Each structure stands twice: as C-alpha cells, then as structure tokens.
Amino acid sequence: MPKLNENYLNLKESYLFSEIANRVNKYKKENPDKNVISLGIGDVTLPLGSEVIDALHEGVNDLSKAETFMGYGPEHGYMFLREAIVDYYKRNGVDITAEEVFISDGAKSDTGNITDMFGPGNVILIPDPTYPVYVDSNMMNGREITYMDASEKNDFLAMPDKNVHADIIYICSPNNPTGAVYNHAQLKEWVDYALENDAIILFDSAYEAFISDPDLPRSIFAIEGAKKCAIEFCSLSKTAGFTGARCGYTIVPEDLKFTSSTGKEMSLNAMWNRRQSTKFNGASYIVQKGAAKAFTKEGMAQCQENIAYYKENARLIAECLKEKNIRFYGGINSPYIWFECPNNMESWDFFDYLLNNAQIVGTPGAGFGKNGTHYFRLTSFGNRENTIEAIERLNKLL
Amino acid sequence: MPKLNENYLNLKESYLFSEIANRVNKYKKENPDKNVISLGIGDVTLPLGSEVIDALHEGVNDLSKAETFMGYGPEHGYMFLREAIVDYYKRNGVDITAEEVFISDGAKSDTGNITDMFGPGNVILIPDPTYPVYVDSNMMNGREITYMDASEKNDFLAMPDKNVHADIIYICSPNNPTGAVYNHAQLKEWVDYALENDAIILFDSAYEAFISDPDLPRSIFAIEGAKKCAIEFCSLSKTAGFTGARCGYTIVPEDLKFTSSTGKEMSLNAMWNRRQSTKFNGASYIVQKGAAKAFTKEGMAQCQENIAYYKENARLIAECLKEKNIRFYGGINSPYIWFECPNNMESWDFFDYLLNNAQIVGTPGAGFGKNGTHYFRLTSFGNRENTIEAIERLNKLL
Numbered sequence: 001m002p003k004l005n006e007n008y009l010n011l012k013e014s015y016l017f018s019e020i021a022n023r024v025n026k027y028k029k030e031n032p033d034k035n036v037i038s039l040g041i042g043d044v045t046l047p048l049g050s051e052v053i054d055a056l057h058e059g060v061n062d063l064s065k066a067e068t069f070m071g072y073g074p075e076h077g078y079m080f081l082r083e084a085i086v087d088y089y090k091r092n093g094v095d096i097t098a099e100e101v102f103i104s105d106g107a108k109s110d111t112g113n114i115t116d117m118f119g120p121g122n123v124i125l126i127p128d129p130t131y132p133v134y135v136d137s138n139m140m141n142g143r144e145i146t147y148m149d150a151s152e153k154n155d156f157l158a159m160p161d162k163n164v165h166a167d168i169i170y171i172c173s174p175n176n177p178t179g180a181v182y183n184h185a186q187l188k189e190w191v192d193y194a195l196e197n198d199a200i201i202l203f204d205s206a207y208e209a210f211i212s213d214p215d216l217p218r219s220i221f222a223i224e225g226a227k228k229c230a231i232e233f234c235s236l237s238k239t240a241g242f243t244g245a246r247c248g249y250t251i252v253p254e255d256l257k258f259t260s261s262t263g264k265e266m267s268l269n270a271m272w273n274r275r276q277s278t279k280f281n282g283a284s285y286i287v288q289k290g291a292a293k294a295f296t297k298e299g300m301a302q303c304q305e306n307i308a309y310y311k312e313n314a315r316l317i318a319e320c321l322k323e324k325n326i327r328f329y330g331g332i333n334s335p336y337i338w339f340e341c342p343n344n345m346e347s348w349d350f351f352d353y354l355l356n357n358a359q360i361v362g363t364p365g366a367g368f369g370k371n372g373t374h375y376f377r378l379t380s381f382g383n384r385e386n387t388i389e390a391i392e393r394l395n396k397l398l
Numbered sequence: 399m400p401k402l403n404e405n406y407l408n409l410k411e412s413y414l415f416s417e418i419a420n421r422v423n424k425y426k427k428e429n430p431d432k433n434v435i436s437l438g439i440g441d442v443t444l445p446l447g448s449e450v451i452d453a454l455h456e457g458v459n460d461l462s463k464a465e466t467f468m469g470y471g472p473e474h475g476y477m478f479l480r481e482a483i484v485d486y487y488k489r490n491g492v493d494i495t496a497e498e499v500f501i502s503d504g505a506k507s508d509t510g511n512i513t514d515m516f517g518p519g520n521v522i523l524i525p526d527p528t529y530p531v532y533v534d535s536n537m538m539n540g541r542e543i544t545y546m547d548a549s550e551k552n553d554f555l556a557m558p559d560k561n562v563h564a565d566i567i568y569i570c571s572p573n574n575p576t577g578a579v580y581n582h583a584q585l586k587e588w589v590d591y592a593l594e595n596d597a598i599i600l601f602d603s604a605y606e607a608f609i610s611d612p613d614l615p616r617s618i619f620a621i622e623g624a625k626k627c628a629i630e631f632c633s634l635s636k637t638a639g640f641t642g643a644r645c646g647y648t649i650v651p652e653d654l655k656f657t658s659s660t661g662k663e664m665s666l667n668a669m670w671n672r673r674q675s676t677k678f679n680g681a682s683y684i685v686q687k688g689a690a691k692a693f694t695k696e697g698m699a700q701c702q703e704n705i706a707y708y709k710e711n712a713r714l715i716a717e718c719l720k721e722k723n724i725r726f727y728g729g730i731n732s733p734y735i736w737f738e739c740p741n742n743m744e745s746w747d748f749f750d751y752l753l754n755n756a757q758i759v760g761t762p763g764a765g766f767g768k769n770g771t772h773y774f775r776l777t778s779f780g781n782r783e784n785t786i787e788a789i790e791r792l793n794k795l796l
Contacts (some may be wrong), residue, residue: 001596002565003517004656004664008672015675045470053462056684060454063446063643066781070642105503105644105679112677116538119401140514165589167400198399231759244468244683245461246503258402266402274406277413278534279510281503283680285642286454384462 007142016132016367018040024361037390039378040361042335044174044241046309046383049302052240052290059289062191070285075277077103077249081288084295085249092296094219100251100269102276103291105283107235107248109204112137113279114202114231114250122167127158129177129368129375131204134170151371156180156329156338160193169194171220172204174211177368177377178338179330181216187223194229200256200268201230209239209307211333226261227253231268238335240294240303247283247291283354310335313387314380320391324398335380338365342398347376358393414530414765415439421749422555422759432499435788437715438759440574442639444781445709447700450638450688450702457687468683473675475501475647479686482693483647489695492617498649498667499691500674503681505604505633505646510535511677512600512629512648515669520565525556527575527766527773529602532568549769554578554727554736558591567592569618569768570602572609575766575775576736577728579614585621592627598654598666599628607637607705609731625651629666638692638701645681645689708733711785713779718789722796733778736763740796745774756791 020040028036035054048056062068078080082098089096104110115137120343126134128147138145146166148158156178171190173182182190196203203220211218220230232251236242256268283291293299318331321339328339341350354360354376363379365372382390408684426434446454460466474480478595480496487494502508511775513535524532526545537544544564546556554576569588571580577694582586592599601618609616618628630649634640654666681689691697709730716729726737739748745762752758752774763770 001656002598003519004658004660004666005515005517006660006664008664008669009658009662010659011672015672019674041470045464045467045469047464047467048461050462053458056458056461057455060451060458060684063454063639064448064451066443066445068442069445071443072439072641105682108679109677117403119403121401123575127452133676140673140676241461243470243679246679246682258399260402260404260407262404262407263406266404266406268402271402271406273415275538277416278531278538279507281506281644282642284503284644284685286684287682291555392508 002245005140007140010139011136015136016363019367020351020361020363024355027355034359036355036359036361036362037382037386039382039387039390040363042379042381043243044238044306044310044381046241047305048241048245048290049299049306051296051299051302052293055293056245056286056290059286062289063286073282073285073288075280075282076273077101077283078285078288078292081292084261086294088300089219089221092218094221096221096251097254100253102250102252102272103288104248104250104276104280105246105282106237107233107250108133110248110250111202111204111233113275115141115143116275117268120166123165124166125166125169127170127315128370129365129372130170131172131176132368147369149371150180152327157182157186159186159188162193165197166199167197169201170204171201172206174207174330174334175336176204176207177336177365177372179334179336179362181211181286183215183331184217184223187217189219191220191223191225191229195225197203198258198396199229201226203232205232206235207236207238207334209303210311210335212311213333216333219252221253227228227255229256231256234292236294240299241306242287242291245287247287309384310380313382313384314356316387316391317378317380320394326398337378337380338375339378341365341374341376344374346373350376354397358390358397360390360393403538405538408537409534413534414761417765418749418759418761422753425753427456432757434753434757434759435780436759437780437785438761440636440777440779442636442704442708442779444639444704446639446643447697447704449694449697449700450691453691454643454684454688457684460687461684466766471680471683471686473678474671475499475681476683476686476690479690480787482690485621486693486698487617490616492514492619494619495652498556498651500650500670501681501686502637502646502648502674502678503644505602505631505648506531507598508646508648509600509602511673513539513541514673514716515666516566521563523562523564523567526768527763527770528568529570529574530766545767548576548578550725555580555584559583560591563595564597565579567597567599567601569599570604572605572728572732573734574602574605575734575761575763575770577732577734579609579731581613582615582621585615585618585749589618589621589623589627593623596656597627599624601628601630603631605636605732606632607701608709608733610709611731614731619649619651619742625653627654629654632766634689636694638689638697639704640685640689643685643688645685683714686713707782708778711780711782714785714789715776715778718792724796735776735778736773737776739772739774742772744771748774752795756788756795758788758791
C-alpha cells in the first residue's frame with residue numbers, strides 16, 4: 001500500500017474561500033430573489049486595459065502562423081517580460097536583474113512551491129493573521145510554524161523579537177488581510193534582523209501597486225541588505241487584473257546563498273531555477289505577451305486607472321466605518337479594509353449576520369488566524385455601484 | 399541559518415534539455431553559417447488550428463469587457479473544459495467524470511507535483527530509460543527509486559516482476575523517449591499487478607493522440623480495474639500544439655482511496671484538490687477557452703491534421719533507418735523514433751558527431767537512463783522540409 005502524505009490529515013477540511021463559497025451558494029439557493037454583493041474574495045472586476053488586450057490578441061495571432069509560432073518557452077520566463085519587470089522596478093527606484101526574475105502562473109503557486117526549497121528543522125515565522133497559503137503549504141510538508149502576533153497593539157504590523165531566532169520569515173506588505181503597510185524603517189528592522197539571524201525573508205508584495213505614498217517601500221529590495229536575505233513574490237493579479245489571465249513573478253537574488261550541512265554553497269536562485277525547470281514548463285506565451293505590455297508606461301497607466309477606481313471604493317468604505325466609529329486598518333495604499341466586528345461579535349457569526357441581513361459577503365478574520373477572531377475583511381474590488389449599495393446597507397444595519 | 403533542501407545536491411547539474419541547448423548554442427556561435435536542424439526537444443512547430451485560435455481570441459475578448467470579464471476561476475478548472483474532456487474520453491470509449499478531471503498548466507507540472515501526495519518509504523518503480531521529470535521530482539523529495547529495465551529484451555516495454563513489491567509505478571505509453579506502446583493485455587497485467595500490490599500507477603498518456611491503431615489503449619482507464627489504482631496525466635502540448643499556450647490535465651478517480659497509518663481513509667482525489675487549491679490558482683481562462691475547443695469534434699479534426707503531418711515525418715525517418723538496417727523503436731503511434739547508435743557509439747558522442755557532421759540535433763539516450771547509453775531519440779515535430787533535409791544528411795553520413 002502506498003504511504004500517502006499524512007500531513008494532509010492535519011489541514012483544515014477546506015480552504016477558507018471554498019468554505020465561504022459554500023455558505024454563499026447555500027444562501028443564494030435558499031434566497032434566489034436576494035441580491036448578494038460580494039466584497040469577500042479579493043478578486044478584481046474591471047476588464048483589462050486596451051494595451052494589454054491588444055498584446056494578448058497579438059500573442060494569439062503569433063500562435064496562428066508557422067512563422068511566428070511559439071512552442072516551449074524558457075521555464076524561467078521570456079526575456080522580454082523579465083526585462084519589462086526589471087524596467088518597472090527601475091522606475092520605482094529598485095535595481096534587480098533579469099536573471100533574478102522568474103515568471104510563473106501566479107504568486108500563489110510560487111509562495112506555495114517555495115517550501116520545496118527548504119529542509120526540515122527551520123524555525124518558520126508567520127504573522128497571525130495571515131494569508132492561509134503560507135500556513136497550509138508548510139503544514140503539507142509537516143513543518144512546524146511559529147506565529148508572531150499582529151494585532152491592535154502593533155497596528156497589525158508584527159516586528160522582530162530579538163529573543164526569538166528564526167530561519168524563515170513570511171512578510172506581506174501591503175498586508176493581506178489587514179491592509180497594513182510597513183514603512184521603510186520597519187522593513188529595515190526586519191532586514192537587519194534577518195541578516196543577523198542568517199534568515200530568509202519571504203516577502204509577498206502582491207499589492208505593491210496600491211501604494212501611492214512615495215515614502216512607503218513597494219519592494220523589499222528597496223531596503224539595503226535585502227538582496228542577501230530576501231525573496232520577493234509578486235503578481236499581476238491585482239496590479240493588472242490578471243486573476244483570470246494568470247501571471248506572477250518571483251525575484252530570487254543571485255546573492256542569496258547559504259551553506260549546506262556538508263559545507264557546500266547552495267544558491268537559492270540556482271535551486272529555484274532547477275525546481276521550475278523540472279516541475280514547471282513556463283507560463284503561457286499569450287499571457288506573457290500581455291503581461292509585458294502591462295509593465296510599459298502606457299500599459300501601467302491603464303492599470304493605475306483601475307487601481308485608482310478600487311482605491312476610491314476603499315476610501316468610501318473606510319469613510320462609512322469612520323462615521324460608525326468602527327476601528328479599521330487599511331483602506332489606503334491597499335485594496336483591503338480590516339475592521340473590528342461590532343459588539344464584539346465573532347467573525348464567522350458576523351459573516352452570517354452580514355450575509356443574512358445585508359446580503360453582503362465579506363471574509364471572516366478567523367479564517368486568517370486567531371488574531372482575526374473579532375475582525376472582518378472587506379475588499380474594494382467590487383464595482384462602484386455595488387460598493388455604494390453595500391455601504392448603504394451597512395449604514396442601515398450597523 | 400535556514401536548512402535548505404539538500405536533496406537538490408544529489409541532482410545532476412542541469413536538466414537534460416538545458417545541456418542540449420547549451421551544446422547547440424555553443425556550436426551555433428562557433429559556426430554561424432551552418433544550418434542546424436533540430437529533431438531534439440519534442441516541441442511542435444505547426445501553428446494552432448483556426449477553431450482553437452478563434453476560441454483563444456474569444457477568451458481575450460471576454461477579458462476586455464466588464465460584462466464578460468473573468469477573474470479567479472476554479473482551481474480544479476472550468477467545468478466547460480472538464481466536460482469537453484469527459485466527452486473526448488467518451489468518444490474514445492472511456493468513462494470518466496468531470497469531478498475526476500483537474501486542469502493545469504501542463505503535464506510536467508502535474509507529474510512533478512504529484513510527488514507532494516506521497517510520504518516517505520514507498521517503493522517507487524520507474525522504467526529505465528525514462529522521462530527525467532519522474533526521477534528528478536522524486537530525488538528532490540529524497541525518495542529512493544527502483545529502476546526497471548526497458549531494453550531490446552522486452553522491446554522497451556518493462557513488465558511487472560511478481561517477485562518485486564512496488565507502491566508507486568510510473569508508466570508512459572506511448573513512451574517518451576522510446577516510442578514503444580503497451581497493448582491492452584500488457585497494461586492489464588500492470589493493472590492486475592497494481593491491484594494485487596495495492597499500488598498506484600502514475601500513467602503518463604501525453605502522446606495518446608498519436609495512437610491510430612484502434613487496438614491500442616489510449617488511456618489507462620480503458621483497462622478494467624484501473625480506476626482503483628491509477629492516476630492519468632495528459633496534456634494538450636502534443637495533442638493540440640499547446641507547448642507554448644500551456645494546458646494539461648490530470649485524472650484522479652474518485653475510487654482511488656487508501657488507508658493512513660492511523661486507519662483513516664484518504665482519497666487521492668480530495669488530496670489533489672486540496673493541493674491544487676492551496677498551491678495553484680487555475681490555468682489561464684484564455685487558454686482554457688482554447689483548450690475546450692480543441693476537444694470538440696471540429697477542433698480535434700484540426701489537431702489530427704497536424705498529428706498526421708508529424709506522423710508522416712516519423713514514417714519518413716523510420717524508413718531511412720530501415721534502409722540503413724539500424725534497429726529502431728517507435729515511429730508508429732508515436733512522434734518519437736528511438737534507435738541504436740551506429741558502431742556501438744555512446745549516445746553523447748553520437749550527439750556531438752551528428753551535430754558536427756550533419757548539423758542535426760537529437761537527444762542522447764543516456765539522458766533518459768543507462769539503458770539509453772547506446773540509443774538516440776529523434777522527433778517528428780520538425781517541419782517537412784527540415785525533416786527531409788535531415789534524412790538526406792543522415793543518408794549521406796550513416
């Protein structure tokens with residue numbers, strides 16, 4: 001009999017968003033006449049800009065003719081896209097090289113698969129609350145997790161504890177789910193801690209494009225020393241509306257080298273390259289064509305129009321919560337608004353309350369960790385009309 | 399210091415096809431005037447059919463308008479594509495359900511990532527020669543591999559040895575690299591062996607569309623009992639020319655259940671669903687739209703035109719080898735021709751010999767295992783003109 005991976009038995013039965021989908025589907029089935037507004041899953045709703053659309057069509061056309069047909073591409077990603085990303089970072093004041101950029105089908109794959117790079121016995125720090133993939137992907141490997149508290153006490157921005165040694169640290173900024181954003185000094189403290197502990201920071205910058213405050217870092221590599229201790233994951237999902245088109249990228253610095261137990265030098269850039277060329281065959285050529293366009297000045301200007309639209313939604317939701325004197329985080333430099341459930345309600349109870357009484361779907365904070373037990377996440381990714389309608393319903397209900 | 403996955407130190411420095419690319423690039427640089435013909439990497443060259451192209455454009459158009467915009471799709475794959483695959487199997491005489499079909503970005507990802515499902519301590523059987531991903535993905539997990547010989551003695555079709563117990567068995571038919579195809583009775587023997595040993599067959603059917611002999615099984619699920627012991631991996635890469643567009647699928651039967659060490663039932667279908675919904679975010683919507691069209695009768699008729707073209711190439715290469723009295727396998731029901739290197743040459747030497755003297759790139763058998771040391775693989779995926787030119791050069795050289 002095959003020995004299966006029994007770590008799977010320790011996972012919670014279903015992934016947070018599947019559970020939400022189940023509850024919503026049940027409600028909709030029982031209340032087919034109700035107009036349910038989803039501000040739950042962080043999924044974009046605006047169509048792609050014309051620059052990207054044209055490039056996607058071009059990509060399809062290339063596959064229709066023998067002269068321009070593209071077969072297997074580099075597992076690492078096409079150079080035209082990697083260079084477009086390098087240029088985008090440069091415009092944001094950060095220097096990386098094309099050799100450090102790996103294209104994939106999305107940040108979720110990469111943040112999950114990165115666990116392949118590590119052996120057992122690491123002290124792994126994950127903030128609570130957190131994006132569930134960090135936890136589940138480690139649990140699938142039987143890895144122990146050390147949680148660090150993110151709460152009202154630190155404005156949901158966990159900071160290093162010099163008395164705790166860590167080997168691997170997950171940081172997401174702008175944060176999913178809390179919308180909190182680390183400033184330069186705070187990230188510098190993390191980088192210094194990582195260098196001192198010889199640790200690796202796994203930095204998720206999936207929401208960097210929502211930062212408009214020029215003083216806030218949009219990449220961990222804006223911090224001195226980070227190239228010796230950090231990997232950055234990013235995605236076109238929220239930057240360019242690619243949740244359906246699928247494209248992400250991971251930056252693994254060439255300086256990121258450690259020593260094996262037998263004294264051999266191991267380069268994480270080389271290891272990730274080996275992983276991807278063995279267990280991945282590159283992102284779709286069509287999608288990479290579109291993605292490259294998103295990083296041009298013209299393409300990014302269109303992306304930023306969409307982002308501005310979502311941020312106005314966020315501002316409107318935040319304003320409503322302010323008026324109601326409800327404590328909240330995010331809403332600026334982030335598509336997420338994270339607020340305290342009224343009347344000390346627990347978040348799944350508040351989820352059901354909101355669904356049943358206002359037909360609004362949000363995400364219960366408990367799904368992100370114990371520090372989310374009394375918190376709730378709303379996203380700004382709905383369309384304006386729905387968002388305003390939801391705010392009106394909230395205004396009546398709360 | 400983080401403990402890295404030191405199993406990576408046991409991997410050969412570079413993936414077979416990267417090594418080939420390096421040697422070819424070096425040769426081209428040193429001989430810029432030479433016309434190098436590649437019959438090496440199994441990559442298609444014909445453009446996609448108009449049915450698929452139209453559907454891909456439609457997919458792009460859907461993303462350009464708010465009314466039809468698609469965000470996150472099901473990690474499992476869109477139902478329209480899963481049902482198209484179920485229907486395709488039905489037309490080929492095999493019953494599967496949409497719940498058993500998982501869409502991905504390619505079979506390489508799935509055959510690599512499937513190792514996530516298994517614990518340590520399994521007896522893993524892999525034929526020698528073999529597609530390198532099976533070996534490398536297991537080595538990355540520190541798993542021990544038991545090789546089974548495929549050679550002239552069994553026409554490169556390894557059969558079960560009743561004296562050896564196995565837990566996990568890799569089978570690829572039509573085989574990459576040898577082009578050998580199992581018949582119904584032979585696969586039945588494997589299924590019976592797996593059922594008796596409570597083992598799992600990981601069946602790679604990436605080349606099933608090249609089978610024209612109606613007596614040869616195109617799916618492991620054409621064999622009675624296979625739903626209790628097999629997972630099937632397939633891809634649109636060779637079926638529909640999607641090596642650049644990227645789409646594959648994996649069939650995990652709902653009946654595939656085993657017992658944990660603590661006596662709990664574990665369903666591989668549920669585990670794979672959990673793995674994919676945690677570490678994957680679905681294949682591109684655009685690509686899935688195109689893929690669904692490939693499985694319609696009209697779409698598949700266009701795919702089969704391309705396949706017929708490649709098979710004619712294979713026939714021409716096989717004819718040349720026959721005339722030269724060179725022992726070969728494949729070439730029928732397969733895009734690959736696997737032949738003995740002349741004069742007992744070793745395969746990397748023959749690779750260099752062929753590159754230097756006939757400017758033909760093939761794949762040295764040694765890259766697939768020790769039983770390939772004196773063998774060489776050519777593919778039929780070139781265009782006709784190049785293939786004929788390559789045959790003329792071979793005719794002169796051999």
